Amino acid sequence: MFYAIDELGNKVLPKPNIKATCPCCNGKVIAKCGKIKVHHWSHKSLIECDQWYEMTAWHLEWQSLFPLEFREVVLQKDGIKHRADIKINNLIVEFQHSNLSVEEIKQREVFYTSNNSKLIWVVNASNNCVHSGWENQLREQDEQPIYVVDMDSNIYFELVGYSQISVIRKTLSLPISIVVNPDVPVFIDLGEYVACPVEKGYYDIERTSYNDFWGRKRNSDKPYYDESLILVRKKDFVELLPKLPTNLDTFNSLKFCDKYTFSKREEHLKKQQMYNQSNNKPISKDEKIKTQAFFDLLSGKITPLNY
Incomplete structure (x- = not known):
């Protein structure tokens, strides 16, 4: 493990000659500070009390991006x-480097989403897990607004991306089971960038766009x-993670969309309203408000509001 509890009750990284205990089982741990492996704490009994725990330099790099109190919360x-790996209020972030079976994925999701907690996965693809070439597609002039929305078309944040x-994955590297099977949002670490659950069209509002044919x-010609x-x-x-609206019932279907996708959603809403009118079905007040909001957004009259 990367963090233990010292004699003063502080969460500390491994250092020589410090007495500490495991925050999970309260057993004694020893600082391992060699020159080959990443510095870590090891149980004196040589038995890891948490069989789910995965310890890599990649995990430590991600955890270091967050305040100490958010890291390795029992x-x-x-x-x-x-x-x-990370717990921010009721949001849990699990960083996954190795592959997991479908059963293991479900076990962890059930455990971490108890007590009304929300979970997201971040999967490691930064270690030569995808084919090179995607970086060449990133041109500064192509940066554009990216909206974080729920399946009801409510806008929560605007980013740039x-x-x-x-992107093409290498089939024997990226843990594909964790990408295509979870019931919670999955993000893919590509290094400097993170790939997000995508909505490809107005009709595609499921949890993710990744599929098991990927890679x-x-x-064919490709x-x-x-x-x-x-x-x-x-x-x-x-910076976005602490702001995510984890109180939403639709949290697991949060999407990252570009402006084109919003326009497709608007078309869908208009067609639905026309269908309702032709069938003498009353238009709800919420539908009217949503459609007007889309008109205002696309015309530039309003900008997305932070949650």
């Missing part, structure tokens, strides 16, 4: 304890199945 359910960036070979992703800078993503 959670308990029905007498069982596990450490969350890139849309329709083609597989196919018989050798592999790719994914067209929205990318935002990692620093902007980190």
